[in-house]
Amino acid sequence: MYNGRKISIVIPCYNEEEGIAKVINRIPEFVDEIIVVDNHSTDNTKYVAESLGAKVVFEEIRGYGRAYKTGFKNVSGDIIVTLDGDGSYPVEELPKLLDFMAERNLDFVSGKRFPLMDKSSMEVGNIVGNKVVTLIANLLFVTNFKDVLSGMWAFKRSVLPKMQLISDNWDFSEEIKIEAILNENIKFGEFHISYYKRTGKSKLSLWKVGIGNILFLFKKRFLRRWRKDSGSLTILGKEDLTR
DSSP states (O other), X not given: OBTTBOEEEEEEESSOTTTHHHHHHTSOTTOOEEEEEEOSXXXXXXXXXXXXXXXXXXXXXXXXXXXXXXXXXXXXXXXXXEOOTTSOSOGGGHHHHHHHHHXXXXXXXXXXOOSOSSGGGSXXXXXXXXXXXXXXXXXXXXXXXXXXXXXXXXXXXGGGGGOOOOOOSTTHHHHHHHHHHTOTTSOEEXXXXXXXXXXXXXXXXXXXXXXXXXXXXXXXXXXXXXXXXXXXOOOOOOOOOBO
């Protein structure tokens, strides 16, 4: 419990036996529930996570968004926190993020990595890709994201029914933030966090994921325009609630 609220952490994993122990061992003791979503791993991710007290659930169909949706269905906490299984996000900074969330009375807080506190934590190609995707998202949706692709978020479980999440892939990360910031019933903010070099080998193709994220932004924009024109949704901007 933290400030009277039950905290659940959800970690999607695909072959993260090298990093998942590092992540779980750094999780603060006040966290009530750790859910690792094994996304059809072929290594010992499941056994490492279970040995450290995490609840492991399985999602056989590969996909970042698919894994998160499965994880969200299994949580019991009032607040859901997300992390990657490679040790790149600062779970030890979770108290500061949750305090920021409470002080601002926010429903959804996304950790922003930029400007990087450790310049060596991310390769130049990844920095450029993150900046480009964030810029395009801001232009298409008239938003003010500083980091639309961050993988560390904290949000009230009660906001999930208010979102229309269609992605099952890597673009789920940008989609959930877009749904949050554009929903007039969800108060959104960003909080500056540290970022570390990942543990283990990346499974991503930078160009494939980057282009896929950009194409999804246009798809999402078209779908939201259609929903707006049909009278089912009004698109609104939000003030800059950042730190």
